[in-house]
Amino acid sequence: MxxxxxxxxxxxxxxxxxxxxxxxxxxxxxxxxxxxxxxxxxxxxxxxxxxxxxxxxxxxxxxxxxxxxPAPIHEIEERWISGFDRPRLETIDAIKKQAEEYAMTDTPTPEVVPNYVYVTYIKAGAEQVWRALTDADLTARYWGHANVSDWQPGSTWEHRRVDGSGAVDVVGRVIATEPPTRLVVTFEDNPDAAREPSVVTFLVEPHEDIVRLTVTHENLPNAEMLGGISQGWPAVLANLKSLLETGEVLPQAPWEMSFARG
The missing domain is CATH 1.10.10.10 (Winged helix-like DNA-binding domain superfamily/Winged helix DNA-binding domain)
Incomplete structure (x- = not known):
């Protein structure tokens, strides 16, 4: 810090x-x-x-x-803001944003959504991290969904629920696979939408007894999706990190905590 x-x-x-x-x-x-x-x-x-x-x-x-x-800024926010005066700060911020909107012209401007990048460090080998990303049984443990594919370039992949329904929430296609260091897939949470799919890249960089895992999510269609993955990816990767380092996932689903404030 x-x-x-x-x-x-x-x-x-x-x-x-x-x-x-x-x-x-x-x-x-x-x-x-x-x-x-x-x-x-x-x-x-x-x-x-x-x-x-x-x-x-x-x-x-x-x-x-x-x-x-965003990880270090998020840690500062959690430590120094969340536990103190979040409701009042959120109210002030909402007033500020509304005032800025009134001050702007009515001319619409194209929405530019930045790419999302998240980095975490895990005490594990590159092969272990690769298996955690591509093994359906392991993804079911830390993600609550089984990622199913043969992970060959051009193949499809599915993000299937493990609640017995067999429902698929995300689909995509494997763009590139370089075991155990790089995996690139499309990410379609709404396949029927008339837009190009977003793209997720997993980069696994080993160094002695640890790896640096970088997740890059590109070609996001709107700020709403950016907001969703900004909460989702840190929670999923925290669960993955816990599983590989301790053998167990976190005691509660971390993505549920993202919506538990208030």
């Missing part, structure tokens, strides 16, 4: 985070536009943000794309 507060203390680093909040997945060149500093200095600031786990770098070919990682 000290490294997070240190990283946030600098106005340039806060500006970089603001730019990623406005448009996630930027290159170094895009982030440096209109900054009154050399690229080397900006790189040093980004390195500090990355070490604090506030920024995650995803490689796409020769490019390095920078994404906000």
């Amino acid at each position: 000290d490294s997070v507060f240190k990283a946030l203390a600098d106005p340039t680093r806060r500006l970089l985070l603001d730019r990623l909040h406005a448009h996630n997945g930027r290159t170094l060149r895009e982030l440096c536009e209109h900054l009154a500093m050399a690229r080397q200095s900006a790189t040093q600031h980004l390195d500090i943000l990355e070490r604090a786990n506030l920024v995650t770098v995803v490689r796409r070919g020769r490019e390095r794309l920078h994404y906000l990682n």
Whole structure:
């Protein structure tokens, strides 16, 4: 937590985070536009943000794309805000947002939904994490759904309920599979919708006795879906982490806690 507060203390680093909040997945060149500093200095600031786990770098070919990682900010919010005066702060925030809406023009603007990136570290091997992502019985334990597929490129996959109904809540197609480090799938929670499916990438990076698991969810259709997965992915991955590190999932379903405030 000290490294997070240190990283946030600098106005340039806060500006970089603001730019990623406005448009996630930027290159170094895009982030440096209109900054009154050399690229080397900006790189040093980004390195500090990355070490604090506030920024995650995803490689796409020769490019390095920078994404906000919401996990540390979420931890600060949970520790320093949730337990104190959340109702009053939420009321003030709602008033502020409504005032800003009244101040805006009536001209509609296209909705730009940022990509979602989440990073967690797990004490496990890459093969263990890969199996947890692709084994139907294991996903049923920590996700409440069985992810069913042969996980070959071009194959379909289904997110089936395990309540006995056999209902399928999400479907998709496997785009790429590189065991045990990279899995890319489409994610269609509403297959009948006239839009391109969103895409989820699981990146498993081993280092000695741990792995860094990065989940990137792209091509989101709207802010509503962004809000839903922003609560869903941290809960699911926390349950996965608990299962691999302790042999047991969390004692209560973590995604239910996301809606239990108030």
